[in-house]
Amino acid sequence: MSALASAITEAVEAIRAQFAGHPVEVVPDGNGGVFVTVEDVSVGPSYAPAATWLGFQISAAYPDADVYPHYVGPLSRTDGQSHGPAVQSTGWRGQPALQISRRSSRRDGAIDSAALKAERIRRWLADQ
Structure with a gap:
């Protein structure tokens, strides 16, 4: 990742620390950013399966740009309910996925x- 901006390299290091013990795949996006996939992320007992991958793109504009949207592998709610308006079935990087649309409207790039954001998305999904 030597050609990537230091902000993106630091972001990837922080993601690896946040999700220590989980495989983290980082693939350059060809535009100065990266695609990140964190494996075996717990989304809790409200879903089957209770763990899945979490994917997102960190654009070259980071940290000035929000990391949005996030994606997870296909999940079913164990209570039979629908996912709600913030979750859409789609694809991500050639595989079936659910898109989690949780934009940070009052985002502070310094904080x-x-x-x-990835942890907040994971927690939000687990709390649904």
């Missing part, structure tokens, strides 16, 4: 890191 709201890619790692923090």
